Amino acid sequence: MFSINSECILSKKSEDIPPFYVMEVLESAQALEAEGRHIIHLEVGEPDFPTAPHICEAACAAISRGATKYTHSQGLLSLREAIVESYHQKFGVDLSPDQVIITSGTSPALLMVFMALLEKMDEVIMSNPYYACYPNFVKYLGGTPVFVYTSEKNGFALEPETVRQCLSPNTKAILINSPSNPSGHVMSPESLKGLAEIADEKGIPIISDEIYQGLIYDGDDHTILEYTRNAFVLNGFSKLYAMTGWRLGYIICPPECVRAIQKIHQNFFICANSFVQEAAIAALKGPQEYIAEMVQTYNTRRQYMLKRLIEMGFEVRKEPMGAFYVLADARKYCSDSLALSRRILNEAGVAVTPGIDFGNGAEGYLRFSYANSIENIKEGMDRLEAFLQKELEG
Ligand SMILES: Cc1ncc(COP(=O)(O)O)c(C=O)c1O
Structure with missing residues (x-):
């Protein structure tokens, strides 16, 4: 059977382009879900609200x-x-x-x-x-x-x-x-x-x-x-x-x-x-009032997530003011954010984005998205806290 030698046909720039890690984390999380695991998604920047x-x-x-x-x-x-x-x-x-x-x-x-x-x-x-x-x-x-x-x-x-x-x-x-x-x-x-x-x-x-x-x-x-x-x-x-x-x-x-x-x-x-x-x-x-309500809901989640992350030992030196992300310093736990995010996904069932996706200026950080329900964020924070406690004890 004819098989393609990708090294010969693909351009160097297509080989060199790095993956979009957040999508890779999402896809790994989906693979775990397909095996029956329950995953909390705090990785992807996608509103959980339905389109109006x-x-x-x-x-x-x-x-x-x-x-x-x-x-x-x-x-x-x-x-x-x-x-x-x-x-x-x-x-x-x-x-x-x-x-x-x-x-x-x-x-x-x-x-x-x-x-x-x-x-x-x-x-x-x-x-x-x-x-x-x-x-x-x-x-x-x-x-x-x-x-x-x-x-x-x-x-x-x-x-x-x-x-x-x-x-x-x-x-x-x-x-x-x-x-x-x-x-x-x-x-x-x-x-x-x-x-x-x-x-x-x-x-x-x-x-x-x-x-x-x-x-x-x-x-x-x-x-x-x-x-x-x-x-x-x-x-x-x-x-x-x-x-x-x-x-x-x-x-x-x-x-x-x-x-x-x-x-x-x-x-x-x-x-x-x-x-x-x-x-x-x-x-x-069309109507815009529901947008103000969504923004208010994001804000409640932002405050909750910040509080929990700081309580469990992540450093957030200045509060995020917009979008729906918290970029938290996790260097206390691990300097390799990709390895840490993989462990959190596999061991705690929480998908988070490694800071390295956003450049070496964010290595050692994790990005948490609060575009998810407060119940899911709470569950995600509880799982993460339990994982970190085990980590510190170990
Ligand atoms: C800063 C920034 N720009 C652009 C995009 C891409 O958005 P779109 O869904 O419109 O392609 C994103 C998506 O996460 C983003 O965070």
């Missing part, structure tokens, strides 16, 4: 009336108008629907922005810890991630002065993510303003991943667009609207750059799912 009924109904209605064809490559005009309206309402910024490109999730949006910007050797400045996929996108496209190591003492904040020190003639973009995954840090208006000043002074765009916008428990919500127009904003419906599986995101980009990204989109993706776009219009234009 009015959003689901809008998708079904769209399918029923035959909205099952390709849309404009930039996405439905009515959805782009709704996005522009929501940025205006929340932040007072005036945008044009022509600046918006609807994508099948924020992940393809990130890919296309990097594809549009990067030449070989171009540098992208980003914090470390970072969202796991960022450097992988940049490296895959021949660019170089330049890391700014942030300190836990100030919540892993990315400060403009440190970014300034990393600028080089090769700097192509500055990547920010607020509220942040994995730290939950929310950037202050001063930091955003400072970074915007660098962008405008040097003509270097900011890529701002705002996917956790609205998930804030302390401080205010902002967009980089309040401070500069030299920015590519990425956002999506996965987190705030509990729509991870629907795969819908968008890019707001400077008008001069739309055409380049539109061409990439046409070639590689054609357009985002038509009826999912219709559902997203319902998400933006």
Whole structure:
């Protein structure tokens, strides 16, 4: 039988790309579940809330009336108008629907922005810890991630002065993510303003991943667009609207750059799912009160989880203010976060994400997601506590 020699046919970059460990932890947890084990999921950043009924109904209605064809490559005009309206309402910024490109999730949006910007050797400045996929996108496209190591003492904040020190003639973009995954840090208006000043002074765009916008428990919500127009904003419906599986995101980009990204989109993706776009219009234009309730529920879970983690000996030097994660220092127990997370999964039946997924700046840390019910979080914390007690006794 013919068998493929993968070493000969796969590109070096496809061999070199690291796995997305959180997905590997999830898949290992699912394998244990298939064997009959009961696992508490605190690894994945996926809201446990169902997508709201009015959003689901809008998708079904769209399918029923035959909205099952390709849309404009930039996405439905009515959805782009709704996005522009929501940025205006929340932040007072005036945008044009022509600046918006609807994508099948924020992940393809990130890919296309990097594809549009990067030449070989171009540098992208980003914090470390970072969202796991960022450097992988940049490296895959021949660019170089330049890391700014942030300190836990100030919540892993990315400060403009440190970014300034990393600028080089090769700097192509500055990547920010607020509220942040994995730290939950929310950037202050001063930091955003400072970074915007660098962008405008040097003509270097900011890529701002705002996917956790609205998930804030302390401080205010902002967009980089309040401070500069030299920015590519990425956002999506996965987190705030509990729509991870629907795969819908968008890019707001400077008008001069739309055409380049539109061409990439046409070639590689054609357009985002038509009826999912219709559902997203319902998400933006429909009732919003239930979102405030979800945020309140996340906040209760955040406080509970923080309390339990600190009581059992994890260090959290600054409280996370947004998203739905706690990045806790576990170095007291183990410096190899991947090994520790595997043991916690296998021995305690709790899935958590190893800090190393988010860069060497988070090695020795574990990321806990509180996008799960308070009952499950409680059970997860109890199991973890029992595991650590055994560990300390042993
Ligand atoms: C910071 C950040 N950006 C982007 C994404 C990808 O989101 P999407 O589901 O829209 O592809 C995630 C998902 O966890 C994320 O945490």
